[in-house]
Amino acid sequence: MKTLQTYIDKLNALNFKEMYNKDFFLTWEKSDDSIEAVFLVADALRYMREQNISTKVFESGLGISLFRDNSTRTRFSFASACNLLGLEVQDLDEGKSQIAHGETVRETANMISFMADVIGIRDDMYIGKGNKYMHEVVDAVTEGKNNGILEQKPTLVNLQCDIDHPTQAMADMLHIIHEFGGVENLKGKKLAMTWAYSPSYGKPLSVPQGIVGLMTRFGMDVVLAHPEGYEIFEEVEEVAKENAKKTGGSFTKTNDMAEAFKDADIVYPKSWAPFAAMEKRTDLYAQGDSAGIDALEKELLKQNAEHKDWTCTEELMKTTKDGKALYMHCLPADITGLSCKEGEVDASVFDRYRDPLYKEASYKPYIIAAMIFLAKFENPTEILKKLEEKGISRIFE
Amino acid sequence: MKTLQTYIDKLNALNFKEMYNKDFFLTWEKSDDSIEAVFLVADALRYMREQNISTKVFESGLGISLFRDNSTRTRFSFASACNLLGLEVQDLDEGKSQIAHGETVRETANMISFMADVIGIRDDMYIGKGNKYMHEVVDAVTEGKNNGILEQKPTLVNLQCDIDHPTQAMADMLHIIHEFGGVENLKGKKLAMTWAYSPSYGKPLSVPQGIVGLMTRFGMDVVLAHPEGYEIFEEVEEVAKENAKKTGGSFTKTNDMAEAFKDADIVYPKSWAPFAAMEKRTDLYAQGDSAGIDALEKELLKQNAEHKDWTCTEELMKTTKDGKALYMHCLPADITGLSCKEGEVDASVFDRYRDPLYKEASYKPYIIAAMIFLAKFENPTEILKKLEEKGISRIFE
Amino acid sequence: MKTLQTYIDKLNALNFKEMYNKDFFLTWEKSDDSIEAVFLVADALRYMREQNISTKVFESGLGISLFRDNSTRTRFSFASACNLLGLEVQDLDEGKSQIAHGETVRETANMISFMADVIGIRDDMYIGKGNKYMHEVVDAVTEGKNNGILEQKPTLVNLQCDIDHPTQAMADMLHIIHEFGGVENLKGKKLAMTWAYSPSYGKPLSVPQGIVGLMTRFGMDVVLAHPEGYEIFEEVEEVAKENAKKTGGSFTKTNDMAEAFKDADIVYPKSWAPFAAMEKRTDLYAQGDSAGIDALEKELLKQNAEHKDWTCTEELMKTTKDGKALYMHCLPADITGLSCKEGEVDASVFDRYRDPLYKEASYKPYIIAAMIFLAKFENPTEILKKLEEKGISRIFE
Structure with a gap:
């Protein structure tokens, strides 16, 4: 029988340190161990949800979504992943907020990130643009964090760019x-x-x-x-x-x-x-x-x-x-x-x-949640273990 | 003086087993006991909120709303009910997601439901369509649950159809x-x-x-x-x-x-x-x-x-x-x-x-919450009792 | 070294009773002590977030936002403040809900407030209108509370009117x-x-x-x-x-x-x-x-x-x-x-x-959160102290 420990043991055999505090742009920028860790954490989170164990690791915090294209599936996958971890989704509607490239990206990225733990972006329309834009956002919030403006650097999840759909x-x-x-x-x-x-x-x-x-x-x-x-x-x-x-x-x-x-x-x-x-x-x-x-x-x-x-x-x-x-x-x-x-x-x-x-x-919400989880915790296996020990029910019982 | 036990005693005298794991389409499809149970749970939830007792039974989970018509009141009632129980509302905007009938309903219903505990639909515009559409959605997610795609079957709340406005x-x-x-x-x-x-x-x-x-x-x-x-x-x-x-x-x-x-x-x-x-x-x-x-x-x-x-x-x-x-x-x-x-x-x-x-x-949010509550818990009176015993304050004190 | 007690001691020296259960329209309607209290609570909340101490004082509840103008910064500041305290933001989209002045304001204000703890309004377009509109909303929900319709009076935060941008x-x-x-x-x-x-x-x-x-x-x-x-x-x-x-x-x-x-x-x-x-x-x-x-x-x-x-x-x-x-x-x-x-x-x-x-x-989300905090708690210093003692981590650890 599968237990959470199965996943934890496998994770402990891997080196995925590069994931911590980083962003997910392209799969081929990540090591085999990191890719494997995402799969394992995704499975572990799904296992815990099936066992009615809450995996709400954030008491508060925002998950910001920015879609430059209509989307139901990816939108709901991102919302589900954020919700599973305790983050509230806040949409950045470009129509309402007039984001553009350059100076404005830097500014807006910081303005929306004061309490953001995650930013999910889908920008796949134009060749040479989407992935570049995501990097601009990450550069801006990294600078924001380093310069004492942001208390945390939100992690970026690439929800589809012009190059990859990780x-x-x-x-x-x-x-x-x-x-x-x-x-x-x-x-x-x-x-x-x-x-x-x-x-x-x-x-x-x-x-x-x-x-x-x-x-x-x-x-x-x-x-x-x-x-x-x-x-x-x-x-x-x-x-x-x-x-x-x-x-x-x-x-x-x-x-x-x-x-x-x-x-x-x-x-x-x-x-x-x-x-x-x-x-x-x-x-x-x-x-x-x-x-x-x-x-x-x-x-x-x-x-x-x-x-x-x-x-x-x-x-x-x-x-x-x-x-x-x-x-x-x-x-x-x-x-x-x-x-x-x-x-x-x-x-x-x-x-x-x-x-x-x-x-x-059905795996997509868990993949996204796993990417966030690995970016946010230095010792994810320890956190998984503690969540199981705490054993708060997702649905009250 | 009213106490929570008053409601629980009354509920214990009723048979509303048909509510568990089911959906709410039309009032006349439900027994008198079930209707009475919805009233009692609505009153009990209101009583608890007035006593500052949290009724948050979901640590995470989505309540999906689908409105085919502009709406402030019903929209806020649904959002309030979900929030009262701990579910985060996620709107399915048809303009953004191009939902249609038939094959697409089946697919979309599953795609949005991976972490959905509730779906609230308002579709009252066309005779012979709204209620039918709700059944299509429920059939799709029931099949999804039975075939191992969904970990839970979201319960449907009819927020107004062509036949009834329960x-x-x-x-x-x-x-x-x-x-x-x-x-x-x-x-x-x-x-x-x-x-x-x-x-x-x-x-x-x-x-x-x-x-x-x-x-x-x-x-x-x-x-x-x-x-x-x-x-x-x-x-x-x-x-x-x-x-x-x-x-x-x-x-x-x-x-x-x-x-x-x-x-x-x-x-x-x-x-x-x-x-x-x-x-x-x-x-x-x-x-x-x-x-x-x-x-x-x-x-x-x-x-x-x-x-x-x-x-x-x-x-x-x-x-x-x-x-x-x-x-x-x-x-x-x-x-x-x-x-x-x-x-x-x-x-x-x-x-x-x-x-x-x-x-x-003002009763509508509580009615909706009661419908959800009765669909989600096999022993709702036990859950109410436990919530009272746990006594977590809705507003910190 | 700063500790939470520093802020509490300073707060205890002030008289800001007028803030409790009230609304925030214009800074010059508030006493010097109240203004000072907002600064202190804002700093205290920021301090706690930096220490990874959860300041989630609401287990459930809605923060309603009403923007009569496009806005990214203020929208996200309000959403961040609500989220920090545990409130879920629900947008009142006027396009979708046809709000107008007069009778309709009174009605809509009550209809959206059954579970609302906060209403944030931005209405700065027309001279002589925005601040007046905010007062209409507050009058309506105050009456609603007094007449037993609402279980709580949501507090208003002026997110920009024709007179002030507090x-x-x-x-x-x-x-x-x-x-x-x-x-x-x-x-x-x-x-x-x-x-x-x-x-x-x-x-x-x-x-x-x-x-x-x-x-x-x-x-x-x-x-x-x-x-x-x-x-x-x-x-x-x-x-x-x-x-x-x-x-x-x-x-x-x-x-x-x-x-x-x-x-x-x-x-x-x-x-x-x-x-x-x-x-x-x-x-x-x-x-x-x-x-x-x-x-x-x-x-x-x-x-x-x-x-x-x-x-x-x-x-x-x-x-x-x-x-x-x-x-x-x-x-x-x-x-x-x-x-x-x-x-x-x-x-x-x-x-x-x-x-x-x-x-x-970056101070704006904290200022908004502080305004809400002071309106909702009669003894805010006691609440801050208890939150620290309880010491729930914002991010699980």
């Missing part, structure tokens, strides 16, 4: 770990991160980039598949190659969806926009060239439409390992005949995997 | 109980639920339906009065008739406001739209027929204007029992000469009853 | 006290509250009015400087004169910025609109005269542009006491060459004072 990729990975009965069973497993057709345009690259940037660290054979012209950020491919080299797996690319699916243990078919096109769009926005943006949009939709055969059908699923690959998606998916005429996946495939897909999503 | 009707009833010194004093009392003129159009039917569906359960003589053509949902009238039959009261209808007011102990004059017209509007919306909707709106305003004499005047009030009937309204009222030229009630009548009207409204 | 002025003053090593060191210090050029129009008068209304109480020589035609509210000037007379300082006026800066210990250069123009604008709005408003706006911008030389330059700073006056601003400032072409202050001056400016802002 909370998504790590929730996905934790799902894989549980589905395959442990990280030790992943060596040699084949994972296909493949492009899929969607009638909508400009889906962010952070998911495929996050997936190949993280999944290559566990000895798996990761295949990135997409039509020609849908290349992702080259630097992330380099990360994936380096990862694979170090951990005994492989990272390969193909322009053939069938090849990627062949004998795959895990498939992740999902639409995205070409990196080069997104870079171009960012420039057009900067220039305020709305005619150019319209033209680009038409071009991209036309380009997409040439690849309607890139879709996760029952036939393709049959070619996977024993015809039973784990189908994954960050949701919401474009489901053929259901949410759109032609989309990323057959309705029957999606339907068969609904429960695992929802389960996959 | 938290309003029950707050109203609790007000009546207190005004008349106990439910045992209501037998034979006459309650007039009557239509009244308003210059605005399309007010929801859920209030009159909720009132006749609930108030007929306490042995009162309930009269429903409205001009011809302002019929409410027939099925609810059937419920009211059945109720009256079972509990020794009566349910009658009239097209004469004066007749309804005559010797009434309680009057509830309030505008609503004809059920048939609201059904038609729902169809027009579904067809996207905006010209048809405009025409219907004009027609309804014209129809309303033919009944400006349906208004709660001082003269009419004089005809009630001893000229002192309890005047009720769900607020905000259309007050003649104050909020509009001609409306539902004379300014002097409204003014005289302001305090009772506000008091009436 | 939380800003008091945060500013607390900053001065700390910078000068104690209120006892302020006698004879020169503070220049001066107008400065801004390319934007209609900045509120509540800041300069709040500053001269408060800062004249500490024996300082307060100079109000502005171009002719930029007069502030005459009644506030009278307050400043009276204050100065009582406390041995002085209050003088000049139309010469250089004269104000000469040998000043503290400078506060900031743009505002002429009181007379703001009165006129309020009337034009009331009349719905949009052409008149447009004409007024143009006129005011033109008038502003005649005074671009009213700006806080390095040259001017050199003329202050030892060239080292404390530069203050409520933020955000219009910084020349940074946020605008020509503005209130040179970029190099602003840059040099960034840390003190952020520190200045």
